[in-house]
Amino acid sequence: MKKYSIALASKQRRIMVLTGEPSGDVHAGTLVRAMQRIDPHLEICGIGGPCMKAQGVDIFFPIEHLSAMGLTEVIVQFKHIKQAFDSFKSRLRTHPPDLIILIDYPGFNLKAAQYAKQKFDIPIFYYITPKVWAWKESRLKQIKLYVDHAALIFPFEEKLYRRAKILSTYVGNPLMDEYPEHLAKSFYKRSFLTGPSSLNGSYRVESGTDPDPKDSKGPVIGLLPGSRRAEIKNLLDIMLKTALKINSQKKKSRFLISAASNLHSELIDKILSPYHQTGLFEVVQGRPMEIFRRSDLLIAASGTVTLEAALCCLPTIIVYKMTPISHKIAKLLVKVKYAGLANLIAGREVMPELLQNDATPEKISQRAFSMLENLGDHENQLLVVRKLLGAPGASKRAARIALDLVKRPIK
Numbered sequence: 001m002k003k004y005s006i007a008l009a010s011k012q013r014r015i016m017v018l019t020g021e022p023s024g025d026v027h028a029g030t031l032v033r034a035m036q037r038i039d040p041h042l043e044i045c046g047i048g049g050p051c052m053k054a055q056g057v058d059i060f061f062p063i064e065h066l067s068a069m070g071l072t073e074v075i076v077q078f079k080h081i082k083q084a085f086d087s088f089k090s091r092l093r094t095h096p097p098d099l100i101i102l103i104d105y106p107g108f109n110l111k112a113a114q115y116a117k118q119k120f121d122i123p124i125f126y127y128i129t130p131k132v133w134a135w136k137e138s139r140l141k142q143i144k145l146y147v148d149h150a151a152l153i154f155p156f157e158e159k160l161y162r163r164a165k166i167l168s169t170y171v172g173n174p175l176m177d178e179y180p181e182h183l184a185k186s187f188y189k190r191s192f193l194t195g196p197s198s199l200n201g202s203y204r205v206e207s208g209t210d211p212d213p214k215d216s217k218g219p220v221i222g223l224l225p226g227s228r229r230a231e232i233k234n235l236l237d238i239m240l241k242t243a244l245k246i247n248s249q250k251k252k253s254r255f256l257i258s259a260a261s262n263l264h265s266e267l268i269d270k271i272l273s274p275y276h277q278t279g280l281f282e283v284v285q286g287r288p289m290e291i292f293r294r295s296d297l298l299i300a301a302s303g304t305v306t307l308e309a310a311l312c313c314l315p316t317i318i319v320y321k322m323t324p325i326s327h328k329i330a331k332l333l334v335k336v337k338y339a340g341l342a343n344l345i346a347g348r349e350v351m352p353e354l355l356q357n358d359a360t361p362e363k364i365s366q367r368a369f370s371m372l373e374n375l376g377d378h379e380n381q382l383l384v385v386r387k388l389l390g391a392p393g394a395s396k397r398a399a400r401i402a403l404d405l406v407k408r409p410i411k
Contacts, residue, residue, distance in 0.1 A: 102127070113126075173307075175308055224288060244278070260286075300317070300318060
């Protein structure tokens, strides 16, 4: 992998970082931290969320209303997206940066790259690039026109960018830093049911931990409905109904609901309110690590979190459901065999997928019953994902490339 040398400027360098959803905010925060370690005097502003803000980034527009997916969802939030773009243009005029870093969110970010390049000729660095391998490969033309360097996080992206003659570097996947091997080993062979007849028996508990008496009662299942409002509306109620079906046969099962951020806590509480009397559910705020630690199985919306689960060898059922119009459009445009990132990387279904009409409480619960009978085999299948993603250090490599693009004269 090519090494990039950094000569630090005597003047403060100004960088703008743009993202539009919680997962991008997490990666942006890590990248900002890596850049600050190279140059502690950077002045950084952007569109982002709490992770960027925690690194001292001047947030001129928050991501709260920008997290949308699918045609109809984007239309509903168009007003907020326009406000964000207007704020971006205003900041370019008043505080033009030396570099713009784009993090995922391609519908917005590619338009931002075009505007910044044509109006101000600012260097553009794209980290967490658009999923052109899944759909809209035509975006490669825009990337070639407006992006100076692309940092790739999946090995299978290299061939596409090389063929399109776009300057790019495979930096590795940032999740390898968030879920290093020693952490994965602590999750692997976590407390789980040991055999076909043990669903009413005891758990094996990870060495060095004190078992909670409740852990001997039954499986713990994480419910992760996604971080976008539309995902939560479409999936959480299905997951809750699935949980009731599982509990009808596994009376001692318990369920942890992921609230990825506090942005949609009220919506989650509203959907959950009819189920509160069951005593089966616990809402867990923030990143999914705590749910990973406590769960034997996940039922999760398709997205980055399923790759995180794979790196922890945590058996997962991938579910997804969107509006009928968005689904029809997706069927025409999406060209990959699998929805789950772990499955795409492995080249086979290491996590079962139940999408759209298959995402029903009946089908999901039946698959859960089957997996709970043999969790060890499902854990073993996920080991290949880590091997295929390569070494950690993606954020550090991306940070060096980004700062190498800054045009401020070096003295």
